[in-house]
Amino acid sequence: MTAYVSSASPGAPETPPPGEPRWLDAHEQRAWRAWLYSAQLLQDRLDRELTHETGISHAYYEILVALSETEGRMMRMSELADKCLSSRSRLSHAVSRLEERGWVRRQVCAEDGRGQLAVLTDEGFAALEAAAPVHVEGVRTHLFDQLTPEQVENMRDLGETLLRHLDPTTIKALHQAPS
Amino acid sequence: MTAYVSSASPGAPETPPPGEPRWLDAHEQRAWRAWLYSAQLLQDRLDRELTHETGISHAYYEILVALSETEGRMMRMSELADKCLSSRSRLSHAVSRLEERGWVRRQVCAEDGRGQLAVLTDEGFAALEAAAPVHVEGVRTHLFDQLTPEQVENMRDLGETLLRHLDPTTIKALHQAPS
């Protein structure tokens, strides 16, 4: 479904000439689709369950968690955006909506007049505390409960390998993560 | 960032009493985040590159591929939605937009008066043929080129394990997939 057009390369050479697409063989296709579908379904499922049971989408949840883990429960907008793999614009919109719920407030940054701080309110922290058990149960049920210890180890290895390529700076944050 | 609130369970027992959240330990946290971030970043990257270089989002690409692989390049709307992990409504909107581009057309289903067939046009097939090399190159560069054969095998194993839990019917389609 994703890398192939029916007519392509039934008997392609092992090493296609430069310029020719390097089509996936049957084994690669199967691995790719298994990864793609499972990632999609798992993310959808976790997001849906969390949203329905707590009213907090996974995107919002990540923002609240990121804030809750910092000293003073506050963070610069850009830093927060990076941590949540979000664009500046998207985060700005999201924080506005969280502000309307009373879970976050904005505060001008003392050191840099251009900057804004997003601050987690007590209400926001309470909402996070209420949602966390639901989320962790979802991750347990749909992920860890399904995997052997070896598979968990493989998952970590795979994820970190891809992260090193996709975003070398993110992986550092992983290692020093307080949680 | 995802399953933990800072104050929670620093010295939690090995097996929490029933009802207590089964918090993730440090090792599980790291595996979970590595998986989550890498999945997010990889999907974003592939979608962004495909969209910029071909004007076709990954969601549209999947629809075109699914149609191209069938006999007659046509498929029932519901079947197509299932294959693309999409809701009925979402697919209906997407097909409308693809229709405006002239890449797909709707046709009433002869056997079932309620049904509609989505049919891939020649223009649609040409668009797909143009996009496929871009997509496969992205998957190569950002995924397979980064992994050892063992890691690819682990990825397949992991994905299929999760699929068996999340959606047992999808995995069958994987095995008989023509690509």
Add this chain to the structure above:
DNA sequence: GCCGAATAGTCAAGCCTTCAACTACGCTAG
């Protein structure tokens, strides 16, 4: 100090997704 370049964040327009009706058709029982 002052000017130009870079950075932080916001905003508006357009596209996409979701949710909840809603239409239309087919199937089965009485």
Add this chain to the structure above:
DNA sequence: CTAGCGTAGTTGAAGGCTTGACTATTCGGC
């Protein structure tokens, strides 16, 4: 044959995301 129920698909409104333009502030060289 027709009433009632289930299925297939569409639609419109509401809200979220992306892109590009815009404002405000800081930094770095002169």
